Amino acid sequence: MYQRITNNYINENVLNNLFTNRTTLIDLQRQIASGTKFERPSEDVLSAITVLSSNSTLGKIENYIKNIETAKLEIETADRALLTSLDSVHEARELTIQALNATSGTEELNMMAEQIEQIIQQIKDLGNTKYGTTYIFGGKETNSAPYTDPPTTVDDGEGIYYGGSASGSHEREIEIAEGVTITVNLCGEDIFGQYYKWDHDADDDPTDLQAVGDGLIATLSKIKEQMESSTPDKDIIRQEMATLDNDLQTLLTSQATLGSLLARLDITERLHKDDKISVTDIKSGAQDIDYAKAISDLKFQEAALQASLQVGAQIIKPSLLNYL
């Protein structure tokens, strides 16, 4: 039993085989050129979902890494400011010990007061440390220096005034992992305190100004006041010396807080980077071609096409006509 094979049948058949070969060849060529297994999600739905979910996850991870990097820079700036202020406090402490020395007289104390004043100004400047355009110790008021002279609303005030966000409502938060936020800043007032005097009863009498404030700046200011006084009271200086140790402790605690925050950020960042590598791996497994395989497939397909062409040419040519 034979099938009637017409010339068009042979043509059609040969062409079909050639088209099939060429389609496969073109697809392989596209894969190699683009490096991806598929062009449209419908070609491999499951892999496409993997790719899209990976993209979504990678987007988040990159976002968190970027946030962490920004936060680390700001925290490191704060850390450096605290380190410098520690040096200043140590210097102030030594001066105070000298002042308590029995041999120190009024004149010497007055000179020391000058030095303490310099330290106070330095600490005020550190309180106004900026990262980029941001004042980092002013809480959410990042646009204006937190430490200034008392504002005009405080009549006839003098001293160092903290104008930033109040402690407790100062936290600026960033997201470092899904649903995890951290506070990147410390409240300047908590670390450095403030100290100023103002005309509380508005009687324009400069002799009964009321002193406001506590913390490092207040302690140093009070020590300075005794030192520059004509009748320095060493007992008060001694008392304040004890407070100064407390303030130093506060500084150290703050620094430890920042240090552990940095450590936490480092760990989180490392986790994110590990995640990024593994998610990229998964995505690549779903999407990217195996070049070795693709190229050998291409070679194989090329050979198949050559064979089809040769066989096709052989089979189309002869007819009875050639022998008549």
Next chain:
Amino acid sequence: MSTLFGIYNAQRSLSLNQAVMDIINNNIANINTPGYSKQRAEISQLTSGNISTIPQNAAQDSMGAVIDAITRNRDLFLDNYYREEKSSLSYYQELSENADLIEDITNELDNTGIGSSLNELYLSLSQLSANANDFVLRNNVIQKAVELSTKFNSIYSQLENQRTNLVGDYTQPDTLDGSKVKIISDDLNDKLNSIADLNNSIILATAEGTSPNFLLDNRDTLLDEISQYIPADIKQEINGSVTISLGNTLLVSGKTQTGFFSVTSGDIDNPATLQIENPTGGVLVADAYSLVSSGQLGAVLEMGGSEANELTIKSVMDNLDTLAYELANTINNLQISGQYMVENPAGSGIYELTNGDDILTVPIETPPYFFVDDATAGTIPATAAGFAKLICINDAIADDPYQISAASATAGIEETGDGANALLMSQARNSVIAGLGGATTDQYLINMVSDVGSKANRISTNYEIKENISQQLKMKRESVIGVNLDEEMADLIRFQRSYEASARVFSAVNDNIKTILAMMG
């Protein structure tokens, strides 16, 4: 028996062989003509029974050969099977082409889709939260939001165009004229009309006893083409005509076209309605959609319609609408519950938050919406329908990025560094949204792509299967109706030889007569 009988016989034989060679000639000439079916001479013995005028002679009953008819190589069963599959193939081909187009338009796999723009918007909000009063970062948020909404607009418009090309836009009935459904239905009417005309000619020719092979080939080609459009039932009648029907509705009967397709503008779900009318315009079938479950016409109507659980252009457009609308609402709700920055006093370059400050030169207002459908009015529509096409950034915010509510409502006047609300906006990427069926925006987008992908995958699989089947059938049919050169050559030689032999017989009889005439001389 007459002396000249041999001459007649030989002459008949000569012309018969000549005629067959003409048929072979015609076959070879048409070897590449589309729709041509190989013709064959039906030869039978000529007996005295065939021709009554020849005197009866029991011994000399056979009087040579005669061509009874010239028939076409055709297999009716195969034709019907082929057309059925062709109809199915065209259906899946049309669906597949449109599915590819949808996938190309909504391409999320490379980094140019909605997903990547959405990611960038969330990222820009997250950066803003860390540095809320930075103008550059605020501007960045605006840029990313504009990018995202432009992407929504353009993808939606492309899909809308694709749909209009198929079934027209029901709000502008004029667009129906250039639509695929209208073009196909007009072409279908032309073809049905031609079939009716051909039926007429074929009935006449058959009645005259001639073989209208050329007309039959033409009609078969037309029937193939009609089958691409609709799953028509084709029935051969005794008188040579074909009857075409769709479902229970007659389209062509004998020499008249009884059913006419017409397309009318519909509604948002089905912008085009296919009707079948009688010759006077009376409606035979008000909605023929269920009758064209196969064929290109059905595929066009399905893609352009809104059948649930099938891949339709509208389903993708609806998904985009929902995503855009829910995203806009989520961001807008956060935007109006936060605080934005105003210049106070105007022209000073000093920006403050508005919290409870009644000395402000600028009146305190609820923050403006972020995403809107009308940039000037700053409003958002009540429903999602068509929102993806219009979504844009409120002019109030685009002109003054300080109006992005990055700060929480509780922040103090000078606490412009508060980015708590911007943080909430960026965290919206992780929050499940009821309007998105409890998915996050990212998940919803992935669901959408995978839904389109798996439906398109089903279509292309079916398309490949149908392509294989109809390719096989096409080959099978080609092996019946096609011309084989070897066969024609063999036949040519066969009939050439028999022509030569007849000529020899002729000359032998001639010699005989000569001999007799010489005897007389």
